[in-house]
Amino acid sequence: MYKKILLPTDGSKYANKAAEHAIWIASESCAEIIVLNVVETSSLVGLPAEDLIVKITEMLKEEGKLAIEHIVEIAEDSPTEAKCEKTIKITSKTKEGSPAEAILKTIEEEDIDLVVMGTSGKHGLDRFLLGSVTEKVVRSAGCPVLAVH
Numbered sequence: 001m002y003k004k005i006l007l008p009t010d011g012s013k014y015a016n017k018a019a020e021h022a023i024w025i026a027s028e029s030c031a032e033i034i035v036l037n038v039v040e041t042s043s044l045v046g047l048p049a050e051d052l053i054v055k056i057t058e059m060l061k062e063e064g065k066l067a068i069e070h071i072v073e074i075a076e077d078s079p080t081e082a083k084c085e086k087t088i089k090i091t092s093k094t095k096e097g098s099p100a101e102a103i104l105k106t107i108e109e110e111d112i113d114l115v116v117m118g119t120s121g122k123h124g125l126d127r128f129l130l131g132s133v134t135e136k137v138v139r140s141a142g143c144p145v146l147a148v149h
Helices: 015-028 051-079 099-110 134-140
Strands: 004-008 032-039 091-098 116-119 147-149
Touching: 004 015, 004 099, 015 032, 015 051, 015 091, 015 116, 015 147, 032 051, 032 099, 051 091, 091 099, 099 116, 099 134, 134 147
Parallel strands: 004 032, 004 116, 032 091, 116 147
Antiparallel strands: none
16 A cells, blocks of 8 residues: 655654664565654754754764664664565655655655654654644645654
């Protein structure tokens, strides 16, 4: 039923729980998983030193890389049925910008069939201050979205 599943991750426990669901669905439908980490750089714009912005961005990218690697480890450790002739294909992507916008753009660019994402990220306050990324994706995505809590 699904050919491409988008799994946004920020390394939070909710993203890791979503990964378990995405991996199971992918193993049942022989789908590819695209793991996406979005480095939100908008909050760095007002910082005084350019080199500080570059260093923080690199740190955030490294944190995102670790989050993606953790998802790959979860997939490798997951017992999957032998329904598919091959192992689950996992592709990783990192983007910069607004998480909701980057997720929605990736849905269109990659012709995503299903998004599986956590209900909350690492920064719970974002939900009250900016509106939930998950909520924005659920309201605007052109495909089904599974929100995992």
